[in-house]
Amino acid sequence: MKLRTLSLLLILLLIAAFTLLNWPVIMAPTPLSLGVVDIQAPLGLLMLGLMVAMLSVFLVYVLYLQTTVMFDARAHAKELQSNRKLADQAEASRFTELRTFLDTEFKRQSAADGEVKAALLARIDRLERELRLAVEQSGNSLAASIGEMDDRQRAGNPALR
Helix, strand or coil, rough: HHHHHHHHHHHHHHHHHHHHHCCCHHEEEEECCCCCEEEEEEEEEHHHHHHHHHHHHHHHHHHHHHHHHHHHHHHHHHHHHHHHHHHHHHHHHHHHHHHHHHHHHHHHHHHHHHHHHHHHHHHHHHHHHHHHHHHHHHHHHHHHHHHHHHHHHHHCHHHHC
C-alpha cells in the first residue's frame, strides 16, 4: 500500500474509534438554532453526518478526476501510438528513398567509371603506339647514324674496305 492510502485509512480508523468511545455524548440532544426555528437534536450526530456527506462528495470528486485522467491517458496513448506508427512509416519511406538514390548514384558512378576506364585504355593504347613508333624511329635513326658512321670510317680508312 502507498503511504498516503495507509495514513488516510489510519485517520478514518481513529475517527471511528473516537466516535464509538463518545457515542453517548454524540447522541445527547442539544438545542440547535437553524436561524428561524430552534430544534432539539444530537449535535454530534449532525456533525458526523456532515462529515460523512463531505467525505462522500470528495470521494465522488476524486473518482471523477481519476476516470478523467484515465480517459485522457488512454487518448494520449492512442495518439502517441498513431504518431509512432506515422513516424515509423516516414522513416521507412526515407530509407527506401535513400536506397533508391544510392542505387541510382552507384549506377551513374559505375557508368562514369566505365567511360573513364575506356578513355584511359584508349589513351594508353595510343601512347603505346606512339612510343613504339618513337622507339622504332629512334632505332632506325640510330641504325642510320651507325651506318653513316661506318661508311665514313670506311671512306676515311681504305684498309677497312
